[in-house]
Amino acid sequence: MKTSGRRSSSSGRAAPGNSLGRAGLVLFVLMALLPILFSLGYAAAYSTGTIGLLSDGFTWEHWAAVGRRGELWSSFGLSLYIAFVTVVLTVSLALVLALYLRRPLGYGALSYIIYFPLALPATVAAFLVFQLFSGAGYASRILIRLGLIDGIDQFPGLVHDAFGIGIILAHLGLAVPFFILLFVEIYNTEKVAALAQVAQTLGARRRDVLYRVTVPILLTRCFTNIILLFIAVLGSYEIPLLLGRQAPQMVSVLTMRKYAMFDIAQKPEAFIVALLYTVLVLVLILVAFRKGRTAYGA
C-alpha cells in the first residue's frame, strides 16, 4: 500500500540514535538486497549458459529459443491484459461506488462491512470464484433453478476461460473494496468536499466539479497505488494457478512450472521469464516513484 502522508524534509545530519538505524539498513542490505542481487545475477548467468547443469559456456541460445517459441510473449501478453483490465475495472468501479456511497461508507453498517473483504487472501478468493462460477458452481445452480439454462454445458465458461474472466473477477473482489476505502480516505483527507464547494461557488457545474476537481484529485493522489495494483496483478500466482488455463499461463505460473519441471532444459527459460518480469517491474516502480513525487510536489 502506498503511504499517503507527506514526509518531512531531512537534514541528513547524524543523531545519537542513528547507529541502530544504520544497523537496520545493513541488515536489510544483507538480508534482502544482496540475496536478491545475487539471485538475479545467478538467474542471468543460468539463462546464458554460464552456470548450471547444462552449462556449455556463454550462449544466447536459451534467449533465442524462448523468443522463437512465442510461449513467453503470449504469457506476458495475457498477464499485461489481465493486469490492465483489472486496474481499469477496479478504479472505475471503486471510484463510482466511493463517490455514490460516500455517506453510507462514512457512517452506516457499510462503513464496517466494507472492511471484511480485506481479510480475504488470494487463495480463498480463487477458491470462491471457482466454487461460484465453474460449470457445476453456485451461479450455474441458480441459473438452472431460474430456468435460464438446462445444464452445465450451457453455462458460460468463466473459469479456465480464454479471456481470464475468472482471474479478473477474483482480483476485482480483492481490489475493489480496498480502492473504495482508499478513495473515501483521500476524499476526506484532501478535503475534496470543500474544494468542490469552492468550485461550485465560483460557478462550476456539478459535472465540471466532478471531472475537473474530484476525479483528478482522487486519481492523482492514488496513482502510485494504481501502479502497485498493476504490478501485484501482473505477478499474481495463486489466482491464475487455480482459475487460469494450461496455455497461455500468467508469468508467475509459467516461471514456477518451468522451474519445477523434471526437464532441466526448461530451467534457463524459467530464469529468462523471471528476469524479464523483474526488468518490467523495476521500470514500473520507477514510473510510480517519479509520478508519485510529482503528485506530492516533492
Place this chain on the structure above:
Amino acid sequence: MEPRTGTFTRRRLRPAVAALVAALCLFPFLYLLILSLVQEWSFPDVLPEVLSLDLWARVLGGPTALGGSFLLSLAISVGVATASTGAGYVTGKYIAYHPRRQVLLFLAYVPFIMSPVILGTCLMYLYIKADLTGSVLGVMLAQTMFAYGFSIVFFSAFWNTELRALEDLVYTLGGSPYQAYRRVLLPMSKGMLLICFFQTFLISWFQYGLTILIGAGKVQTLPVKVYEYIGEANIYYAALASCLLVLPPALLLWANKRFVFKQV
C-alpha cells in the same frame, strides 16, 4: 442543476446499492461457512441437503492436521511480523532522515512489490545451498524478506520533522538514545507499530506461493492446506481451512478498522 426526479431516484436507489455492496462483501464469508458445514449438496440443488458441525467438531475436538497447520501458520506469522516490524521501525527511521532516501526507498520497494514466486524461484539456489529449503526457518526468512520491505516503506512515511524535533529535544535536555526511544518515540509509535505488525502478519498469514516453493511442500501452513484440499477435490475441508484462514484477520480488521488507512 439536475432535474429533481433524477436526484430523487438517485437518493432512493442509494440504500439499495449500499445494501447490495454490503451483501457482496458478506457473501464470501457466509458461503464459506455454509460450505464448511455441508455434508451433502447434490447438483443442481441451490441449498444443501444436510448441514452438520462434524468437520468443525473434528478440527476443534483434538489434534488434527488442520489444527496443526493453524498453529504453525500462527507461529510463522507472529515470528515474521515481530521481526519485520521491529527491524522496519529502525530502518525506516534511518531511511526517512537519510539524504538519499528516495534511492533507499526505491530499493525497499523491490522485495515488497516483486512477485514472491518469481523472486523465490531465483532465490532457491541460495536457500538450497544454505540448506534452508523444506524448513520452517527457511520459510520464515523468505517471508521476512518481503515483509521487511513493506515495513520499511510503511515506517519511512511515519517519521517526520515533528518526531525528529522531539527526539532532538530529548538529546538537548541530556537524554540518551535509549531514553528517547523508551520515553518518547515508542509511546508515540504504539499505534503505528500495531498496524505494521498486523499488516506484516497478514503478508505472512496469506502467503502461499513462496511457502510452497521454499517449504518444498513440507511446511504445511493453512494456505498450503487449502490448495491441498482443492487439489484432492475435498471442497468441504477446503472451505473449513478457508474459514480458519479468513476469520481471524476479518475479526482483527473489523476491530481495528480505524487504524487501517492511517498513513498507509
